[in-house]
Amino acid sequence: MIGLTALWQPILLSAVIVFIVSSLVHTVLPWHKGDYPKLPNEDKVRDALRPLAIPPGDYGVPRCSSMQEMKSPEFVEKMTQGPVMFMTVMRNEPMTMTKSLVGWFVYLVVIGYIVGYAAGLALPEGSGYRGVFRVVSVAAFSCYALALPQMSIWYYRGWRLTLISMFDSLIYALLTAGTFGWLWPR
Numbered sequence: 001m002i003g004l005t006a007l008w009q010p011i012l013l014s015a016v017i018v019f020i021v022s023s024l025v026h027t028v029l030p031w032h033k034g035d036y037p038k039l040p041n042e043d044k045v046r047d048a049l050r051p052l053a054i055p056p057g058d059y060g061v062p063r064c065s066s067m068q069e070m071k072s073p074e075f076v077e078k079m080t081q082g083p084v085m086f087m088t089v090m091r092n093e094p095m096t097m098t099k100s101l102v103g104w105f106v107y108l109v110v111i112g113y114i115v116g117y118a119a120g121l122a123l124p125e126g127s128g129y130r131g132v133f134r135v136v137s138v139a140a141f142s143c144y145a146l147a148l149p150q151m152s153i154w155y156y157r158g159w160r161l162t163l164i165s166m167f168d169s170l171i172y173a174l175l176t177a178g179t180f181g182w183l184w185p186r
Contacts, residue, residue, distance in 0.1 A: 002120035004113065006185045011112035014179035018108050018172045019101075025168055035161050054089045061085050086155045111143045115176060129181040137177035145169030 004011070026032050039045055062078040064070045118139045123132060145166045151157040 002123070002125055002185055004116055004120060006125075007116040007120060007180075007183075010180040010183040011109065011116050013183065014112050014115075014176040015105060015108035017175050017179055019105050021175060022104070022168065022172065025171070031164050031167075035164075056089050056091050058088050059086070061087065111140065112176065114143055115139045115180070119180060123184075125185045127184055129184070132184045133177045133181040136180040137173050140176040141169060141173035144172050 061083065062075065064072075064075050069075050115136055119132065119135050122135050148162050148165050148169070152159050152162040
């Protein structure tokens with residue numbers, strides 16, 4: 001078993017590499033450009049919702065309070081009339097990327113830590129690049145990607161966005177695995 005102190009370099013360096021590559025994926029490459037299309041009649045929707053002063057949070061519309069209510073004719077009619085949506089309401093303030101980028105980097109370090117812990121349990125010191133790459137790539141892909149389909153299954157997030165995000169996760173997992181393979185204690 002390899003302790004995490006011996007893996008601090010691949011943990012931090014993989015976080016830095018994935019941070020940089022993910023920034024390029026989202027700003028340079030074209031496949032995320034259509035992730036969130038503009039809402040039809042956006043100004044009218046905003047004007048209609050603004051007076052309601054909906055507090056920040058996650059909401060389902062329409063929302064029932066029980067399984068029995070879900071079967072009621074009134075609720076079925078609301079679902080039929082629409083709109084039906086899950087939405088996140090954010091604070092009314094200028095958007096800044098700083099908080100999100102810091103949170104993303106911390107998340108990447110946490111994934112590196114978890115992956116390093118798993119690999120340290122599974123692999124001895126001196127393991128070859130290919131063996132480290134195999135173990136770390138599976139663990140990293142699991143961390144980055146396997147929770148994403150839940151949003152499409154339960155909350156009807158578009159599968160295109162989920163699958164593209166899982167492809168991004170594969171890239172991140174391979175970069176993480178390459179970093180660990182390169183810097184694995186010999």
